Amino acid sequence: MPASPSTARAINDRLALRLLQQEGPLTAGQLKTLTGLSRPTVADLVERLTASGLIEVAGESGEQRRGPNAKLYGIVADRAHLAALDVRTEGVAVLVSDLLGRVLAEASVPIGDEAGTGPAVEQAVGLVERAAKEAGADRLHTVGIGAPGLIDPASGELRDSTGLPEWHRRLMAALREKFPEARVGVENETNLAALAEQRAGAARDRDTFVLLWLGRGIGAAVVLDGTLRRGVSGGAGEVGFMPVPGTSGLPSATDCDGGFHSVAGAAAVTALAARHGVTATPEGPEPHAAALVREAVRRSVTDRERYAGAPDPAAGRFLDALADRVTLGAAAVVSVLDPGCLVLAGEIGQAGAEALAARVQDRLTRMSPLATEVRPSTLGGGAVLRGALLTARDRAQDELFAPPGRP
Template identity: 35%
Template sequence: MNLPTRKRTRPKPPVTRGPAFVRQGNEWAIYQHLLDLAPASSPQLAETIGLSKVTISAALNNLERLGLVEQSGVRAGNAGRAPRLYAPRADAGFVVAIDVGAEWIRGALADLTGRVVARMDKRTPARVARLVAQIVELVTTMLDERGIQRDDVLATVLGSPGVFDPEKGRLRLAANLPGWERTDLISSLRDALGADIVIENDINLAALGEQKHGIGRGVDNFVLMWVGTGIGIGIVTDGKLHRGAQGFAGEIAMLPPAPSGADTLPATRHRGLFEAQAAAKAIVAHAHRLGLHVASAEDVFAAAHAGDRRALECVADEAQHLAWALASIVPILDPTLVVLAGGIGRNGTLLLPRIREYLSERLLMPVPDFAISTTGTDGVLLGAIEQGLDHARRRAFERLGY
């Protein structure tokens, strides 16, 4: 028996087209332009966006009524009636940014204009079981100090070593924070700070922070090389952060080591050989082998600045390791600029001359410009704020029924 066949059709999502759709699109566009131009008048916005003054005025009035925009004065100096100036209402929502490192947990609270209204650091606890509680305590303290309700936090972005695996709900390659790869930690963070918390690689966020607030402003193609307790790169191509297919782009800790001294390094599955050779612990271990008794890589660089021969040898060795990695990275990515960041990277004045020399001798192409990060220890937080702002602003609109 042949049953009649019926053509299967896909369910079509509802599409709204009409005055309401156009009005909401206009208001979102006006709000986005106002973020860049504020304070701005209705005529100024009309000229910039290309909409009529009547449309702009109506949209601004509605945005003001909804609490997303506010008047900020009048523009003086013009003949006739002075036009009113408008700006986004900063406290219509907030972004929480968190940077979890091996030694410090750093937090920042920013309003919808990106202005940081609270900032706090806490030591990373020795026991991972205490880590989530420390993060929650830091966020709660910042909110309480500013009298901000948790419901007014529209985005939370956490920067962490490693790569977040969304399928398994856990971090990978986060060996510098022992126990941080446990599957229950992310779920605990979501329970405490909201299910929509964004987990992002800290070096990727540092690259975003450098692009928006640091030496990377206006540079469409650059690499941020972070060297500290761990090592990795953040990649910006055509003005956008490059994460790769699975988020592992830039994880150069997994590279094989530079040829010199490779036989002295233990092979481990969870800690890349290159990181074991070029990150902070390796520098301290090298100094100890030379008879220089120091407690940290920072001490090694301080001794090098003071002219200690053994410390200078350690610095030269570190520069060669970094240059070896860059000799592979630069021909592939062809960046305009390489930015050194992190506790070790910030000592670029000692490292860069040797890195440039190494690359100049080995690359059959122009060597990119080099610079030291100008965002200091706040690079990850600044990047987390930037990533959170777009989400928070959209949520601010969604809360009002858009």
């Protein structure tokens, strides 16, 4: 059945908007070429989108003579303002952007373990308020939040997880109260990092891969055939609970001690570094375990621009031992999913960079018959914020670019 005229117009409008999002400002002639639509159809959609406030004249093309055909049309970037939050156990980072994803303001605040639930929520909400004000945003259209823990697929809320502060769960409600017009959504931090690496990072050329998060906790994000897989209960990738050799016990339903977390989480990495005599002083907010790995990488290379001393055998042995541990979990994931690509992310994965990735790659090649390329994250510590912004932007554009009458 052919589409009705109104449906066809909506489809054409959305196609044009997506092209303007991807390519930047275009002339009507360029839109005609890229969409394959007729000149009258393009003229109609330009008129409609301009009248609706979604696009505006953004300049003139140097390839055209002055006049109507030279006009460049672009998306009205300040039609909506978006906020992205990276919520950690030790603090919050936020950025505010326009509809095109251009960052207008960013800030962060530490929140210590001694802070109560109420004060912690107030600090986080206040941070978002200040960032929005700095960005010149009178209101926020969409807020995307990245946080550790499980997301209930039915409610879209953070589940009550052992070990996570209560203020994480209270934050969504507080943001909805402070910004009643905003659409507020939360996603697991590892999943957001994977989405960001897929769009603009280490997995740009992959539609199937696994992101292994190595930080204070351990997690994985699974992307198969271009789609993020969350699982029935939202727990796909909870590899911290995965039993592995070398632990003194087994994990339980409420505690991942005895699982992969026990050998590759931050506390285990710190203890492993101590056994190998590796020390480091964290710079700024960098976790101690990540600083230890970064220092070991620096001391294990012969690049005189990075480290003036002789390579430290102890640092190399520490990285080898860490790679052995990471490979335990990585090999299990690879044997089940055969993703072809494994991205090492999180603070420890970022600190290990190519040195750790190459070691894990070598061990996986010897351990598994399934070819798997191991890559370090290219987005580093900004991956979660980038992923939260991408999801907020997608959600806002889905609504603003939706056909009339569609919820």
